[in-house]
Amino acid sequence: MGQDQEHQDDSMVMIETNLDDMSGEWMGYVMDRLFETGAKDAFYTPIYMKKNRPAQKLSVLAKEQDLATILDLLFKETTTLGVRYYPVTCHRLERQFLKVRLPLGEVSVKVGRRDGVVVQIAPEYEECAMIARNSGIPLKQVFNQVQQAFRNQYPEWEVNKKA
Amino acid sequence: MGQDQEHQDDSMVMIETNLDDMSGEWMGYVMDRLFETGAKDAFYTPIYMKKNRPAQKLSVLAKEQDLATILDLLFKETTTLGVRYYPVTCHRLERQFLKVRLPLGEVSVKVGRRDGVVVQIAPEYEECAMIARNSGIPLKQVFNQVQQAFRNQYPEWEVNKKA
Amino acid sequence: MGQDQEHQDDSMVMIETNLDDMSGEWMGYVMDRLFETGAKDAFYTPIYMKKNRPAQKLSVLAKEQDLATILDLLFKETTTLGVRYYPVTCHRLERQFLKVRLPLGEVSVKVGRRDGVVVQIAPEYEECAMIARNSGIPLKQVFNQVQQAFRNQYPEWEVNKKA
Amino acid sequence: MGQDQEHQDDSMVMIETNLDDMSGEWMGYVMDRLFETGAKDAFYTPIYMKKNRPAQKLSVLAKEQDLATILDLLFKETTTLGVRYYPVTCHRLERQFLKVRLPLGEVSVKVGRRDGVVVQIAPEYEECAMIARNSGIPLKQVFNQVQQAFRNQYPEWEVNKKA
Amino acid sequence: MGQDQEHQDDSMVMIETNLDDMSGEWMGYVMDRLFETGAKDAFYTPIYMKKNRPAQKLSVLAKEQDLATILDLLFKETTTLGVRYYPVTCHRLERQFLKVRLPLGEVSVKVGRRDGVVVQIAPEYEECAMIARNSGIPLKQVFNQVQQAFRNQYPEWEVNKKA
Amino acid sequence: MGQDQEHQDDSMVMIETNLDDMSGEWMGYVMDRLFETGAKDAFYTPIYMKKNRPAQKLSVLAKEQDLATILDLLFKETTTLGVRYYPVTCHRLERQFLKVRLPLGEVSVKVGRRDGVVVQIAPEYEECAMIARNSGIPLKQVFNQVQQAFRNQYPEWEVNKKA
Numbered sequence: 001m002g003q004d005q006e007h008q009d010d011s012m013v014m015i016e017t018n019l020d021d022m023s024g025e026w027m028g029y030v031m032d033r034l035f036e037t038g039a040k041d042a043f044y045t046p047i048y049m050k051k052n053r054p055a056q057k058l059s060v061l062a063k064e065q066d067l068a069t070i071l072d073l074l075f076k077e078t079t080t081l082g083v084r085y086y087p088v089t090c091h092r093l094e095r096q097f098l099k100v101r102l103p104l105g106e107v108s109v110k111v112g113r114r115d116g117v118v119v120q121i122a123p124e125y126e127e128c129a130m131i132a133r134n135s136g137i138p139l140k141q142v143f144n145q146v147q148q149a150f151r152n153q154y155p156e157w158e159v160n161k162k163a
Numbered sequence: 164m165g166q167d168q169e170h171q172d173d174s175m176v177m178i179e180t181n182l183d184d185m186s187g188e189w190m191g192y193v194m195d196r197l198f199e200t201g202a203k204d205a206f207y208t209p210i211y212m213k214k215n216r217p218a219q220k221l222s223v224l225a226k227e228q229d230l231a232t233i234l235d236l237l238f239k240e241t242t243t244l245g246v247r248y249y250p251v252t253c254h255r256l257e258r259q260f261l262k263v264r265l266p267l268g269e270v271s272v273k274v275g276r277r278d279g280v281v282v283q284i285a286p287e288y289e290e291c292a293m294i295a296r297n298s299g300i301p302l303k304q305v306f307n308q309v310q311q312a313f314r315n316q317y318p319e320w321e322v323n324k325k326a
Numbered sequence: 327m328g329q330d331q332e333h334q335d336d337s338m339v340m341i342e343t344n345l346d347d348m349s350g351e352w353m354g355y356v357m358d359r360l361f362e363t364g365a366k367d368a369f370y371t372p373i374y375m376k377k378n379r380p381a382q383k384l385s386v387l388a389k390e391q392d393l394a395t396i397l398d399l400l401f402k403e404t405t406t407l408g409v410r411y412y413p414v415t416c417h418r419l420e421r422q423f424l425k426v427r428l429p430l431g432e433v434s435v436k437v438g439r440r441d442g443v444v445v446q447i448a449p450e451y452e453e454c455a456m457i458a459r460n461s462g463i464p465l466k467q468v469f470n471q472v473q474q475a476f477r478n479q480y481p482e483w484e485v486n487k488k489a
Numbered sequence: 490m491g492q493d494q495e496h497q498d499d500s501m502v503m504i505e506t507n508l509d510d511m512s513g514e515w516m517g518y519v520m521d522r523l524f525e526t527g528a529k530d531a532f533y534t535p536i537y538m539k540k541n542r543p544a545q546k547l548s549v550l551a552k553e554q555d556l557a558t559i560l561d562l563l564f565k566e567t568t569t570l571g572v573r574y575y576p577v578t579c580h581r582l583e584r585q586f587l588k589v590r591l592p593l594g595e596v597s598v599k600v601g602r603r604d605g606v607v608v609q610i611a612p613e614y615e616e617c618a619m620i621a622r623n624s625g626i627p628l629k630q631v632f633n634q635v636q637q638a639f640r641n642q643y644p645e646w647e648v649n650k651k652a
Numbered sequence: 653m654g655q656d657q658e659h660q661d662d663s664m665v666m667i668e669t670n671l672d673d674m675s676g677e678w679m680g681y682v683m684d685r686l687f688e689t690g691a692k693d694a695f696y697t698p699i700y701m702k703k704n705r706p707a708q709k710l711s712v713l714a715k716e717q718d719l720a721t722i723l724d725l726l727f728k729e730t731t732t733l734g735v736r737y738y739p740v741t742c743h744r745l746e747r748q749f750l751k752v753r754l755p756l757g758e759v760s761v762k763v764g765r766r767d768g769v770v771v772q773i774a775p776e777y778e779e780c781a782m783i784a785r786n787s788g789i790p791l792k793q794v795f796n797q798v799q800q801a802f803r804n805q806y807p808e809w810e811v812n813k814k815a
Numbered sequence: 816m817g818q819d820q821e822h823q824d825d826s827m828v829m830i831e832t833n834l835d836d837m838s839g840e841w842m843g844y845v846m847d848r849l850f851e852t853g854a855k856d857a858f859y860t861p862i863y864m865k866k867n868r869p870a871q872k873l874s875v876l877a878k879e880q881d882l883a884t885i886l887d888l889l890f891k892e893t894t895t896l897g898v899r900y901y902p903v904t905c906h907r908l909e910r911q912f913l914k915v916r917l918p919l920g921e922v923s924v925k926v927g928r929r930d931g932v933v934v935q936i937a938p939e940y941e942e943c944a945m946i947a948r949n950s951g952i953p954l955k956q957v958f959n960q961v962q963q964a965f966r967n968q969y970p971e972w973e974v975n976k977k978a
Contacts, residue, residue: 012247014247014249018856018858019350020349020351021349021350021351021937021940022349022792023346023347023348023349023795024345024346024347024348024375024379024380024381024382025346025347025377025379025777026791026792026795027378027379027380028377028378028379029781029784029791030791031213031378032213032378041181041212042212042213043181043210043211043212043213043218043220044210044211044380045208045209045210045211045220045860046209046211046372046380046535046698046860046861047858047859047860047874048537048541048543048858048859048860048861049350049856049857049858050541050846050847050850050857051351051354051541051940052353052354052357052358052537052540052541053350053351053353053354054350054353054370054372054382054537055350055858056350056380057858057860061247071906072929075908075927075929075934075935076790076934077791077792078792079792079935079937080935081907081908081910081925081927081935081937082905082906082907082908083905083906084827084829084876084903084904084905085904085906086901086902086903086904087249088247088248088249089247089248089249090245090246090247091234091245091246091247091248092244092245093238093244093245095244110244112238112244114235114238114239119239119627120238120242120243120244122184122242122244125184125214125677129681132681137649138608138648138649138728138729139678139681139682139729140648140674140678140729140730140731141648141649143675143678144636144648147633148637148640151637159627159629159630159633160626160627160630175899177899177901182676183676183677184675184676184677185629185675186632186672186673186674186675187671187672187673187674187701187705187706187707187708188614188672188673188703188705189628189629189632190704190705190706191703191704191705192618192621192628193628194704194865195704195865198865204833204864205864205865206833206862206863206864206865206870206872207706207862207863208860208861208862208863208872209372209535209698209706209861209863211374211378211380212676214378214677215374215376215377215378215679215680215683215684216676216677216679216680217374217676217679217698217708218676219676219706222862224899239627240627240628241629242629249901250901251899251900251901252899252900252901253897253898253899254886254897254898254899254900255896255897256890256896256897258896273896275890275896277886277887277890277891282890282891283890283894283895283896285836285894285896288514288836288866292518295518300486301445301485301486301566302515302518302519302566303485303511303515303566303567303568304485304486306512306515307473307485310470311474311477314474322464322466322467322470323463323464323467338573340573340575344693344695347774347777348955349958351940352954352955352958355944355954357539358539361539367507367538368538368539369507369537369538369539369544369546370536370537371534371535371536371537371546372535372537372697372698372861373695373696373711374695374697374698375693375694375695376683376684376687376694376695377777383695383697385536387573397743398766401745401764401766401771401772402766403953403954403955404955405772405774405955406772407744407745407747407762407764407772407774408742408743408744408745409742409743410664410666410713410740410741410742410743411740411741411743412575412666412738412739412740412741413575414573414574414575415573415574415575416571416572416573417560417571417572417573417574418570418571419564419570421570436570438564438570440560440561440564440565445564445565446564446568446569446570448510448568448570451510451540451840455844458844464891464892465841465844465845465892466837466841466892466893466894469838469841501736503736503738508839509838509839509840510838510839510840511838511839512835512836512837512838513834513835513837513864513868513869513870513871514835514836514866514868516867516868516869517866517867517868520702520867521702521867524702530670531702532670532699532700532701532702532707532709533699533700533869534697534698534699534700534709535698535700535861535869538839540840540843541842541843541846541847542839542840542842542843543839543842543859543861544839545839545869548699550736575738576738577736577737577738578736578737579735579736580723580734580735580736580737581733581734582727582733582734584733599733601727601733603724603727603728608728609727609732609733611673611733614673614703698861700863700867700869702867703867704863704865704866704867706863771953789975790934790974790975792974793974793975796962796974799959800963800966803963811953811955811956812952812953812956
């Protein structure tokens with residue numbers, strides 16, 4: 001049962017580069033490698049560049065101390081000749097993981113609190129997906145069952161309530 | 164007839180969060196609520212996240228002093244567990260609203276000036292849309308009529324001229 | 327002064343292919359070549375494919391009789407191994423080109439009519455862009471001047487009126 | 490309490506047009522007008538056209554018998570000079586609306602069945618949004634309360650079960 | 653060493669549905685399940701729907717004979733209440749797989765021919781990615797090495813030549 | 816044969832504005848003008864704004880010293896009444912241009928080095944495109960020939976090697 005306090009983190013950096021001369025096929029690989037190398041988040045945004053080029057902007061959210069490592073990876077694994085970045089502040093909720101028992105298995109639920117008040121209740125995707133895959137039950141139904149079971153097992157954890 | 168001087172505003176902040184576990188249906192509601200809560204602008208950008216997830220980045224432009232209020236809303240109304248932000252400077256044109264008379268009603272026109280020179284002439288959408296809706300005249304034609312009437316009533320307000 | 331009657335064309339085909347292993351750089355070139363080879367329209371749509379691949383769907387609208395030529399080009403100039411297509415019907419307005427005189431030069435205006443009623447009045451982009459570029463006047467202002475001059479020279483061509 | 494049988498509808502048509510010379514501001518208006526005029530669905534897709542033009546594809550799903558009316562609207566309210574369309578078959582689930590009582594008001598829930606088996610349970614957005622707005626409770630929480638109340642009031646309507 | 657003749661396939665169907673009330677998280681799962689269930693291709697397109705809803709269009713390319721199975725999956729695993737589809741013709745190149753030996757391992761290369769002329773030479777992504785991952789060599793460099801080795805081992809297979 | 820050292824540039828600024836009341840047609844023109852006026856990069860991102868408006872975010876990367884000039888252009892050539900910007904740091908690779916001889920002509924190849932190690936080898940698009948256009952050889956094949964010729968003429972310039 002992990003726990004993180006709500007906090008504000010000023011030591012983050014957003015790293016961006018525009019990719020207009022690289023195969024989309026390689027972009028999935030780059031994303032995997034970024035997470036392995038310490039990126040906190042990574043995503044692609046479709047953009048339109050000069051000379052009628054559809055392209056992708058790659059955005060990587062990382063700790064400032066990991067900047068050099070991420071740049072290394074970007075220069076090795078993408079085709080870019082230049083990367084830009086700027087500091088960002090991250091505000092993260094207090095997070096707590098609770099276990100929910102279902103007939104089909106146990107699932108973690110992430111609870112997010114702001115100023116002590118529950119605002120998010122999020123079943124873990126990977127665990128729900130595994131149950132869905134093994135049982136043949138639709139994933140959306142597994143999520144619903146987890147949320148229902150959560151309410152029964154943890155009635156005190158209710159959205160909009162101090163808990 | 165409001166008026167704002169051309170100015171540079173250093174006290175703005177861009178707030179962003181990636182939404183990959185939230186219904187699109189709720190996003191329209193969140194946008195409405197953001198404007199009611201003091202956001203100066205809000206928009207969605209389609210992005211692609213890990214694990215093959217199409218998602219949306221929500222961007223909110225707000226005054227620094229409204230940051231906490233916007234964060235409150237985002238944590239309550241979206242499913243996010245973390246939000247990031249960074250300061251931006253806004254450069255806004257001098258704005259003046261002038262009234263234009265049409266046979267079908269009166270319409271406001273926003274005039275934007277840079278260094279005293281007119282650069283934008285923009286009929287107010289809501290007023291044009293109401294006339295279009297009531298009269299059955301296509302909206303694009305209402306806009307054209309407003310622009311034409313504006314030139315007749317305010318010949319001194321010409322794009323590229325000091326006024 | 328060209329003219330085309332309003333008509334319905336059942337002999338058109340929409341050709342599509344998904345590109346996830348091709349440089350964006352080459353896509354601009356492919357678009358140019360498609361128009362030279364007889365495509366009536368061509369455009370890219372950002373899509374998201376398996377294995378976390380951001381990609382582009384290339385859509386080509388062509389006459390059925392040009393299908394083989396377009397396929398040739400797509401297989402030569404893109405990296406695709408398969409292309410799909412389906413018949414579409416095109417409904418096109420009656421089009422007439424009229425010349426408008428400006429102090430800075432002459433510009434063509436495309437007029438579109440549905441059942442004899444004017445519904446579109448569109449200055450030709452390339453001619454407006456050339457005037458804007460040569461004169462230093464903003465393009466948006468050139469368009470406005472053309473529309474204003476059009477109303478003066480052709481008062482009988484009014485949107486929503488038979489003409 | 491409406492009800493529709495599961496069925497296949499061969500008399501539908503998808504109407505599309507690319508808009509590269511029209512203000513985004515007008516596109517919201519066009520969407521509203523399309524639904525008022527009988528469109529079954531309408532949506533915009535960001536595309537990229539020749540000459541470095543970001544644009545929008547407007548797609549309208551309509552009954553074949555409404556084709557002419559929709560074309561009329563598109564030619565009047567957009568800037569297009571040509572529209573394309575092709576027949577599509579729609580497969581729609583059996584739909585039934587059930588009322589759910591909450592402390593804050595009553596909400597309709599749409600139930601979708603395939604071959605008699607419940608596959609969808611969808612609270613009506615507009616009704617949930619009104620409750621959220623009036624009560625100040627987050628919309629996502631209203632949806633959850635409706636789903637929970639639905640399970641209590643209609644235990645026989647369970648996803649994956651004949652009902 | 654598989655081989656497929658160049659051919660035209662008239663028995664394909666494009667199935668589409670717009671998703672505006674479903675978590676992006678589930679969409680990656682749906683894509684995996686679609687390929688397992690026989691879909692020939694599946695992809696998401698960002699779209700904009702009514703009521704300010706950013707959404708995704710899910711497109712599935714399948715054999716006509718698999719239509720019912722795909723519909724079953726879509727109704728179970730997505731939140732849709734209606735799906736549309738239309739027939740498409742697929743034109744596929746002749747495909748042949750050749751093995752290329754690298755110091756780091758063997759890689760398959762897909763060769764595509766149109767009218768007997770080589771037009772595509774595509775190293776298999778999964779095999780290149782595994783070599784890249786195991787060796788630490790950038791993926792883009794692995795692809796280049798495969799293409800170079802291919803030219804040495806199969807000099808007769810040259811793009812634009814009969815082979 | 817130009818050369819630039821690898822460096823970090825703290826004097827760059829990212830300038831952004833959302834365009835929801837401007838024709839896509841004009842956006843291509845604005846992009847050309849931006850590059851002529853000193854922008855280091857410029858691109859469009861499809862976004863979704865309030866009141867159901869599909870729109871484009873225009874992003875311009877420029878030197879801080881060029882900020883006023885770029886703002887001038889944006890206010891003149893777009894319809895915006897406000898622009899925002901924030902400082903970014905750019906990290907650029909060492910760049911060197913080498914000439915490669917092909918039977919069809921000479922092509923420049925840009926080589927990028929990080930800490931003295933070659934990481935990028937990129938044929939110049941415009942020169943490859945001209946050869947492709949004049950010879951009728953597919954552009955993708957021209958790129959491949961250039962890369963092959965580069966390896967033969969400059970064996971010491973190898974990706975992942977000090978050079």
